[in-house]
Amino acid sequence: MLLAAFVGIAVPLLFLYLVRTLDLYASGSFIVVITCFVWGVAAFMASYQLNTIALGWVGFGMLTNLVAPVLEELLKSLILVYHVRRTYFTYFVDGAIYGFAVGTGFAIFETLFYLTTYGGDLGLSLMRSFSTSLMHGSSSALVGVALGRFRFARGMTRLIALPLGWGIAILLHVAFNRTLSQPGGFGIQIAAVLIGLAGVAVTVAFIFWGLRAERMWLREALGMAVGVSAGESAVVQELSELELLLAPIGERFGDQKQAQVELFLRLQARLGLKRKAAALATSESAGADFAAEVATLRTQVDELRRSVGVYCMVYVRSILLPESGSLWMQLEERLSDARGPAMNLWGTLEERVER
Secondary structure, three states: OHHHHHHHHHHHHHHHHHHHOOOOOOOOOHHHHHHHHHHHHHHHHHHHHHHHHHHOOOOHHHHHHHHHHHHHHHHHHHHHHHHOOOOOOOOHHHHHHHHHHHHHHHHHHHHHHHHHHOOOOHHHHHHHHOOHHHHHHHHHHHHHHHHHHHHHOOHHHHHHHHHHHHHHHHHHHHHHHHHHOOOOOHHHHHHHHHHHHHHHHHHHHHHHHHHHHHHHHHHHHHHOOOOOOHHHHHHHHOHHHHHHHOHHHHHHHOHHHHHHHHHHHHHHHHHHHHHHHHHHOOOHHHHHHHHHHHHHHHHHHHHHHHHHOHHHHHHHHHHHOOOOOOHHHHHHHHHHHHHOOOOOHHHHHHHHHHO
16 A cells, blocks of 8 residues: 555656656746645545535536536636736746646545545556546646636637636546546556546647747847847757756866856846746736846846856856857947947957957
8 A cells, every 4th residue: 555655646746847847947936836736635625525515416427527527627727827827927838837736736635545545556556647647737737828828828819728728628637537437447547548648748748839939038038138148048048958058167167157157047048038928918017027027037147147257257158159250249239239338348358368
């Protein structure tokens, strides 16, 4: 029983970890992921009570094939409705991750409930971990994606996002429950696992779609940001290769400086995403909230740039910029366009480096 319980907990958490690692720009808050997971546990407890009450009004077949899927998806999504209105919710990639966390919390405690109440072995735990748990995570992730699209999209896309997302999540849940209710033994279990894995694949596809859109946001937002070089902007858009790109900095300046530069670039990514989110805000209050966060991030970026130091930042920009073009000319042009006439700092630095 202990081994079955461990598997029922560890496997869904591993999938949640893998899904969260896809968030290259780290826009999603780890604390929010934890709160969503906890809410998933609460949603399971509430749905169990409500399903028990509903069973007195409808038959078991109606409960499992219609009532329970609708009820559970609505309960799981309540926390997402709350988080989607906050400034840390940047794009639907966050919604997918937060939703998967809700579904994971729900599924883990559902599995533990089955193991302790009705009895079960390692085989049942494994089957549920690769089928039911993934289905719950994926269905909630789809609702999170829909909420993210509803917040930032425009026109008809925004109007159909919510009903479409909730509808697909409920249909996925219904299809899964109907599959398990059919006779067939091992073949039905395989089908349930395939449905769970397919749900994860769809979630991952939505995340990669969102990351592609976020790279476009960053290209636009950082292209207008003062003090961000073309090389930095390019690296921020491809953070998956950050450790390899920054290896020379660690060799030359040490691991601490490399960590500071990595944090600097990640903060630039968050800054770019928040700038774009502010531009897409659908209300003045939301735009003001995003603007305040942009100002805070800008201060943090400037402080970290000073902490890294001029010499290290010059080296960073020299290795990140494309070979064509002058580092000094591009930086001086950006600064002069934004701030007006000033002392030719970069020209002075160039002379000193050449000496």
